Amino acid sequence: MIEFFTEPWEHVFMQRAFLVVLMSGVVCGVIGTHVALRGMAFIGDAVAHSVFPGIAIAFVLKTSLVLGGIVAGLVTALSVAVFAQNRRLKEDTVIGVFFAAAFGLGIVVMSTAPGYGGSLESFLFGSVLGISSNDVVTVGVAGAVLLLTTGALHKEFVTVGLDRETARSAGLPIFWLDLALYAMVTVAIVISIQAVGNILVLALLITPAACARLLTDRIGVMMILAPLIGAVSGLTGLYLSYALNLAAGGLIVLTATAVFIACWVFAPRHGLLSRRGPAAARVQSSQFGQP
Template sequence: MSTVADFLTDPWQHVFMQRAFAVAVMCSIVSGVVGSHVVLRGMAFIGDAVSHSVFPGVAIAFVLEFNLVVGGAVAGLLTALAVAVFSQNRRLREDSVIGVFFAAAFGLGIVILSTAPGYGGSLESFLFGQILGISDGDVRTVAVAGAAVLLVAAAVHKELVTVSLDRETARAAGLPVFGLDILLYALVTITVVISLQAVGNILVLALLITPAACARLLTDRIGAMMVLAPAIGAGSAVVGLYLSYHRNLAAGGLIVLVATGVFVLCWVFAPRHGLLAGRRGRPRRPEGDPPPPAEHPDAPAPAVTGAG
């Protein structure tokens, strides 16, 4: 019994672990809410693009010996704005535009860093996360920025959902679709930037998308999804940090692996949309009956219902 108690309480005796738990949970909650909108719109690639588009801003900040987070945030917001503007051309799909700017931003970052010899070690925390080395100031920054993101997301929740489900209906209803696109990209950018220290640039997409994808499998209701995704993300972060502390392994990677494990469980065991639920709900065909017609590959999936 004491072994279990020690397992649970030992990490909390260290200030650096207390900070890590606080930042990981806060980032997971914000990522879960914003990531739900990203998953609903089927634009998971934007998270990867934004996480890499902050790279040139970080590179410039590093060369100029400026704050890396501020530099990354500015670059991410500018890239997000460019994606929103260029995506208005209906000849191009949004993911194509994202791919263009994703590659351009990363290429620019590499070119800039090539002018600063000896940069590799200094940016290791940006690439892989350094959640065990954050300061009290970092905790406050994440708390303030995260609270601001959640307040804005709550204020425009219905509008973002409407655009996600049917852009043409939203436009016909008089909603500023272009402005809402920019706002969502900005929310994604800020979420990515504040999460960099938790899991790093390489893994930040998982924190944004995986918990929301789990929630999408578990519920058809948007309100429930907005609760489940942050809960799954926060739970994965806590479990990952415990494993990191006791096994002396990389915290960011373990957080992502735990979240991925939850996704696999949801994919198999989700009550209505899991693999086993689909097999249980499929009626057996009597011998001699012709097979049912195959579903058209372009048939729409069941719509998400209710905002509450």
């Protein structure tokens, strides 16, 4: 039993994978909390697609994939924030336009590179076992900056998330706060794509936050539970991947989904069983003539 936990750490590539998955789980859990509170799951999906052309261009030019993805994501996020100011267009409509265009551009760019099929598969489904030492450093630095920025803007993000009109009347810069959150989602997704891939990265951003939402009504506690669930799900999925020789990204997401289902059923106040409990107790009491 002990070997199950210690053996993977004997391999350098697994050590790197564990570190990146751990950091990605924590960062996505924190950022994902604000995304979930504001009902912005779709923007996470849009950003995940919008980083594709930047990564594709960086791959063709043989430069940093992380930097290329961040630049492309930020450009798309800025475009969405600007075009969504037109009240004739809803935000989700603008998001749909830009993420589809970005993904199409990425496919066109990637098709110009020889042997792009394998690289495309790695991008879509993740390649956590092929992470380099430089990648670990990049994820660590970017993750630390994100966590510090989230802490600095936490109150403002919560205020906007709870009531935009109140935040606007209080003089908060709604546009710039939206743009800041979009940018932070972009960076969180880019540093996590290597772990679970473009298709599954939304789950790492949203699922732990959704679990925490079911477990607590307090935002502060949610900000602790979400990254904890994300980190544990990532590490567990990676262990299972090593033991079963199956895709790491898929198992990480399935582990997080299993935690979500458990929370949905067993959460103390908001779970399925707890919601049925009082009703079942009242029915039983009425059957026995108890007040």
